[in-house]
Amino acid sequence: MxxxxxxxxxxxxxxxxxxxxxxxxxxxxxxxxxxxxxxxxxxxxxxxxxxxLGPKADPTSTTYVPRPEWYFFFLFELLRIIKPPQLVPLATIGVPTIGIILLMLLPFLDRGAERHPLKRPIATTTGILVIFAMGYLTFMGASAGSPNEIEMKAPAALAGPALVEWEKGRIVVGQSGCLACHKIGENGNDGPGPQLTHIASKLPEAAIAQTLRNPTAPMPSFKNLQTESPEKFKAMVSFLGQLN
Ligand code: HEC
Structure with missing residues (x-):
């Protein structure tokens, strides 16, 4: 000016x-x-x-998988993208805080008198990039696979009844909340439980079934599942038995 x-x-x-x-x-x-x-x-x-209001809260549930409100999907997605645990606080608390501080400092940093967006290329570009990034992360967070579903291809060797059983087990395991604590392939959380992606090469089916009935805390017992719907329990064990 x-x-x-x-x-x-x-x-x-x-x-x-x-x-x-x-x-x-x-x-x-x-x-x-x-x-x-x-x-x-x-x-x-x-x-x-x-x-x-959603369904009534159940304080005894150990398999509830929380999901954020839509306006936090971008942070949620950031959390999913950032794998190394040391970087998580930086990405989810650090970056937004730095952004807010920068915004508060903006009137002191940018002393230019121009107000037209086209005459403020740095501010305009940054603004558009931030909006675009937040929009993209929100979209990715919103369309992320349900935490109660396992996306996975059946082993090629399976066919007929074994394949049906595998499919059933995939759904049961997804719906049983295992993903809250275990990672299976690309699905679920890496901890507090160990990854189950190759569990079958470590434990035979009988040992997997035994773990489900008699787990070590904090893993909940799935003994009730076996008594209430044995065929679901069986499908679950067959599915896990194919993860090698
Ligand atoms: C609340 C968290 C939690 C949930 C929910 C959970 N687990 Fe676990 N699971 C654990 C932890 C922690 C361990 C490790 C226990 C230990 O130290 O032996 C474990 C261990 C296991 C093991 C033995 C792994 C190994 O390498 O020895 C299997 C198999 C397993 N879980 C399967 C499941 C399945 C299947 C489900 C869902 C039906 C499930 N878990 C749900 C926390 C959980």
Whole structure:
């Protein structure tokens, strides 16, 4: 901005200031009215449409897999992408905090007088990149596989009833919450339990079944599953028995 532009700006500013209305009470009143209207709309919507609360919380559940609200999907996705545990705090707390601090410092860092987005290439590019990155991460987080589903191809050797059993086991294991503590292929969490991707090469089926009935804490026992639906338990063990 050169001197001439600056003078012009100051003249325009002085004129507008002389003609305009003061912030208090005019602008404050406008903002206040809009805030009240929006509150009223939200109250009416919650009365008419109701609020989605989800199923009742079950404090005894050991297999609940929490999912964040949609506006935290970008952080959730960041957490899923970042594998080394030492980097997780940096990525999920460090990066957003640094971003917020930078935003607060922006008026002190960027002393340029230009306001048009096209004349502020660094700020505009950064803004677009951040919005794009957050949008992308939100999309990826939202479309990430369900934590109760195992995405995996059946071993090529399986066919007929064995394949049906494997499919059934894949679904049962997914729905039993094992992924909260175990990683199976690309699915689930790496810990607190060991990876199960190659469990069959370590434990025979009988030992797997024994672990499910009589696990070491914090793993919950799946003894009840065996008594309540033995065929599900069997399918689960067959599926795990193919992970070699
Ligand atoms: C609350 C967390 C948790 C859940 C849920 C869980 N496990 Fe585990 N699991 C563990 C832990 C921790 C261990 C290691 C125990 C130990 O120290 O021996 C383990 C061990 C195992 C082992 C033995 C692994 C080995 O290498 O010896 C198998 C097999 C296993 N789990 C299968 C399952 C299956 C199948 C499910 C779901 C039906 C399941 N687990 C659910 C935490 C869990």
């Amino acid at each position: 050169n001197r001439k532009e600056k003078e012009e700006y100051l003249r325009e500013y002085g004129q507008l200031k002389a003609e305009g209305e003061p912030f208090f009470p005019y602008a404050v009143a406008h903002d206040g009215i809009i805030a009240v209207v929006i509150m009223a709309i939200i109250i009416v919507m919650s009365l008419v449409l109701g609020a989605e």
